[in-house]
Amino acid sequence: MVNFIRTKYFFLIVVGSMLLFSCGSETSDNQEEKSLVVKIKNPTRLDRTEIVELTDVDKSQFTPGIRQVENGIIEAVDNDNDGTPDKLFLKVSLAPQETKTINLSDTENYEGQEMTQAEISHKVGGEWKDREYEGGVFKNVSQISVPDEHTDHSWFIRYEGPGLESEKVGYRFYLDWRNAVDIFGKKVDTLVLQEIGQDGFDSYHEPADWGMDILKAGKSLGIGSIGYLIGDSVVHFQQTDSVTCEISKNKGLVSSISTTYYGWDTGEEKTTVNSLMSINSDSRAVDHTLTFDTPLQSFCTGIVKNEAAEKIESLVGSNGWAYIATYGKQSLADDNLGLAIIYNTADVNQMVDGNYDHLIEFKPSEKVKYYFLGAWEQESEGIKNKDQFIKYLDEKVKMLNNPVVVTME
Incomplete structure (x- = not known):
């Protein structure tokens, strides 16, 4: 009986945790969105277009391929074809001394031409x-x-x-x-x-x-x-x-x-x-x-x-x-x-x-x-x-x- 009760409570805890994770998607999404916001600052007085590699990002949150983001283009690269990107590149154009804030989770399909x-x-x-x-x-x-x-x-x-x-x-x-x-x-x-x-x-x-x-x-x-x-x-x-x-x-x-x-x-x-x-x-x-x-x-x-x-x-x-x-x-x-x-x-x-x-x-x-x-x-x-x-x-x-x-x- 004791074992059954323990098993029952363990089952309820696991299911409850799963429901919390699922139903709490708004909180989870907000945390994810916050973690995927990047700022790019141009320290010069020159117009410039740069491609930067983003190394401090959880790449598992991305699907391999190219996507359009507001103010830029993002590419997730899966070198070993395991379904999880190994590298993340961002292309952005900056005015003199401009700082742009880019939400990497807010993406759209890329419909432009091939670039390289x-x-x-x-x-x-x-x-x-x-x-x-x-x-x-x-x-x-x-x-x-x-x-x-x-x-x-x-x-x-x-x-x-x-x-x-x-x-x-x-x-x-x-x-x-x-x-x-x-x-x-x-x-x-x-x-x-x-x-x-x-x-x-x-x-x-x-x-x-x-x-x-x-x-x-x-x-x-x-x-x-x-x-x-x-x-x-x-x-x-x-x-x-x-x-x-x-x-x-x-x-x-x-x-x-x-x-x-x-x-x-x-x-x-x-x-x-x-x-x-x-x-x-x-x-x-x-x-x-x-x-x-x-x-x-x-x-x-x-x-x-x-x-x-x-x-x-x-x-x-x-x-x-x-x-x-x-x-x-x-x-x-x-x-x-x-x-x-x-x-x-x-x-x-x-x-x-x-x-x-x-x-x-x-x-x-x-x-x-x-x-x-x-x-x-x-x-x-x-x-x-x-x-x-x-x-x-x-x-x-x-x-x-x-x-x-x-x-x-």
């Missing part, structure tokens, strides 16, 4: 003959281990490597020994990578409705690629044990590509390096973050030299973000193109003029981060002259040195 994308596409159904791939059709894949046979002009990978783009501009880099980063200039504000190279392997060198390949990399690093400096010469990726590339995020507010170069042998040092390139919606700049298992003494990046372009450098102190850039009629369309690398001065060993590049040599570190970008005058709402380009870079650096302030209520 990353892709890699290689042929399937053909066969290798020596160093060239014959036959087959292109197929997009999420990752690739680069075949030993693959080199430049193997006709295996569509536009010769992975691609990354926002509404403003596209980039690709050669997934072979050259490893240079190239630029797809865009005359439209829609995504175009999926179209490029489908109607002919290198048709993108000719003007099209969407735009064209606008950068001649030649023997250089192109813009923002990675190398090893010996004297005034740069070692690319002639010797590696293997290379893998993965589309780590595709579509939404941010897209990114992760590439690992195992056993990169520079001739003087050997390391494994991971390159993570990410681009945000409404941005021209690629965030390039490198991690090394063994830091390199002479790791560098750079901008291709061009006689038609003027070299520009920001006035900087010993700390904070700064830039090196070029501007002039250096595009393959014979019109204005600005190129820039934005770096943290505390990370830099020296600036060097190499044979083919304006170079930045970094101090040895397990992690290096910088940004690279191109600005073509034929862009939709493009930058048309050097003064506009310098103004854009100065503002970009000021925003990096004065990030938005995010607080949860």
Whole structure:
């Protein structure tokens, strides 16, 4: 009898608690709503659009995908496909010194256009003959281990490597020994990578409705690629044990590509390096973050030299973000193109003029981060002259040195 009474009371307590939780949804919802209110403050006197990662939020309260919120767009990203988001991004536009309060729980369906994308596409159904791939059709894949046979002009990978783009501009880099980063200039504000190279392997060198390949990399690093400096010469990726590339995020507010170069042998040092390139919606700049298992003494990046372009450098102190850039009629369309690398001065060993590049040599570190970008005058709402380009870079650096302030209520 005693056991029955105890069991009965235990049952009533459990059921009562469940009813309280259910019927008290108004209180629960109010608590949840309060915990999902975020304030974003712009400390500068500049108009700016930012994408911030919200780390101090209970992500389990969100469904993976993109939603519209008042004053912004929110994306919940489920990397491991377990149904619970791993990351939360918020896109918000801010007037000078403005603070916006955003209720993340008050959402609507997002009905806008695609904002970013990353892709890699290689042929399937053909066969290798020596160093060239014959036959087959292109197929997009999420990752690739680069075949030993693959080199430049193997006709295996569509536009010769992975691609990354926002509404403003596209980039690709050669997934072979050259490893240079190239630029797809865009005359439209829609995504175009999926179209490029489908109607002919290198048709993108000719003007099209969407735009064209606008950068001649030649023997250089192109813009923002990675190398090893010996004297005034740069070692690319002639010797590696293997290379893998993965589309780590595709579509939404941010897209990114992760590439690992195992056993990169520079001739003087050997390391494994991971390159993570990410681009945000409404941005021209690629965030390039490198991690090394063994830091390199002479790791560098750079901008291709061009006689038609003027070299520009920001006035900087010993700390904070700064830039090196070029501007002039250096595009393959014979019109204005600005190129820039934005770096943290505390990370830099020296600036060097190499044979083919304006170079930045970094101090040895397990992690290096910088940004690279191109600005073509034929862009939709493009930058048309050097003064506009310098103004854009100065503002970009000021925003990096004065990030938005995010607080949860």
